[in-house]
Amino acid sequence: MAMTSGLFRELDNHTLEHTTISKDLRQGSPFLHAMTFLTETASITANKMVDMTKQYGSSSAQNHTAFNIAFDTDLPFYAYSSKDPKLSTQLAGSMKFFGVGGELHLKHLVNGYDWESLGDAKVVDVGGSQGHASIALASTFPNLSFIVQDLPEVIDRAKKARTTSPPDPAVASRVSFEVHNFFQPQPPSSHSADVFLARLVLNNWHDNEAASILRNLVSVMKPSARFVIMSAVLPDPGVVNLREEAIERTRDMFMMQAMNGTERGLLEWKDLFKQTDQRLILKKMTKPEGSNLSVLEVVLGEES
Structure with a gap:
């Protein structure tokens, strides 16, 4: 079984060798x-x-x-x-x-939104972990600068990783790390942000908590700012192939089992934005080819 699954390779009846796996x-x-x-x-x-x-x-x-x-x-x-x-x-x-697998590769974030149109813009990467998303974007779009926000221990690991495996200096100079709990009010450094990026963050939380995270961002958003959310948008049953649906449903189950989080369908995303702030509008949603995740652009509209 180990050989038929690609774990080892049989050279002859008496010799095995390692495979890449x-x-x-x-x-x-x-x-x-x-x-x-x-x-x-x-x-x-x-x-x-x-x-x-x-x-x-x-x-x-x-x-x-x-x-x-x-x-x-x-x-x-x-x-x-x-x-x-x-x-x-x-x-x-x-x-x-x-993250480097086909369906979740960061290239889908890089290519799935018109980052170029932002010009010289500041992006706050909310719950950005080790900063992989920000570094990938900064490597492609030299006009963008990033603040990666996460909890103290996460930021500490991220900074240590930068010393052992530093990115290109031209990229590193535009990606900074900041300790912040997204359930607390946003620090002054993010008040001038053009984009609040949340990749694979809100699915970790139930709607009440997810809305609380978003409200802290809305409270400091300037009128021209927007959310760029990259997460699963669950399909209706039978709309996509079984393999893709199985991956998304399995991830949805684990979110619930481990964190009481949830993946959301389109209507559930819209309900979350409405619960957060009546002014929030889903301006655009795209699903890059080959990606399990969609990119949602959310903006502030007029007070209703």
């Missing part, structure tokens, strides 16, 4: 971290879903999840992972590994 697993890589995350965290969490519904019912609290039961903790998923170096490494590696 087994070398990645042996030497340590984002692929290794992704596989260990799926086997040691995601699968164990999924097994506690029935217990989750029995114990917590319809609670949307982030620490009322299958993950909490599986790992016997009262901490929400990200708070727990921030205190567990092994899980933090697995999670960061998984995000990097799946």
